[in-house]
Amino acid sequence: MGEVKLFWTWSSPYAHRIVWALKLKGVEYETMYEDLANKSRLLLEYNPVHKKVPVLLHDGTPICESLVILEYVDDRWNTTARLLPEDPLARANTRFWAKFGDDQV
Template identity: 80%
Template sequence: MEDVKLFRTWSSPYALMIVWALKLKGVEYETIYEDLANKSSLLLEYNPVHKKVPVLLHNGRPICESLVILEYIDETWNTGTRFLPEGPLARATTRFWSKFNAEQVAPSVFRAYVSEGVEQEEAKGPALQNLDIVEKQLIGKKFFGGETFGFLDLVFGWIAHYLEVFEKAGGIELLDKQRFPLISAWKDNFSDILVIKENWPDREKLITKFQLMREYFISTAAAK
């Protein structure tokens, strides 16, 4: 019998991506919730480099970093629906856009959300430019891979839910439906998937958490 454990927090979009993947694959697992202000000895043991969630523990062996975990899940439980496309070119392209999200899209949105005033207005520019690039990847498509749900939908899945939370918590508007009609349509298609909608954290609770997080980041920056 396989032993699968997922170290996560209730609010992490990176951990939620792994929850979606495991449930879509039908993998039974145990959830271990972490308090990142008081990290457990197990989390520090299993992820000694970054000391953060998510961490997937499969038969006692840890796998760290959300994109690495996603690929591991797809390759380990490879019956039924596959997340990664077939063919080396399509896989390489998928990995490129996954990295683009991790290194540019998500950080630029985060910077806009945790800033204020003139700095926030300046931070909106790069965030919107990156979302423009994401928008173009959906031309003629229902999902990022075409007509079927796949790896990049999981990667960009945070946009479907957390972007609105960041907007509310940060007092900022980014995802205008007129500017981003394709992302808006994809967001609806993505959110209609049963596993996705059933595992979405409480919206109001998330907004409250990220409002407090924003206040912390702003006060910390002001103290420097």
């Protein structure tokens, strides 16, 4: 499974969706709490483009942007229930509504 760390803060809906995905998949992870008013050196190093949570660190490699992280989690831990449906049209529809939700937040 490797070492998994999640940089997050309790108030972030984007971070909560990653927590739910990891729990659904049964992936053990370490929580790295971020104070967004005083971001850690590691957060800035791992997400230099947006400097935001969530960031998933898997065996030392950072993955940024919550929808990208969700798809990574689904692809990497693919022996348990899938987050995205198998059917390509249903996947496209799911991605549409996920993006719609993001655009409205």
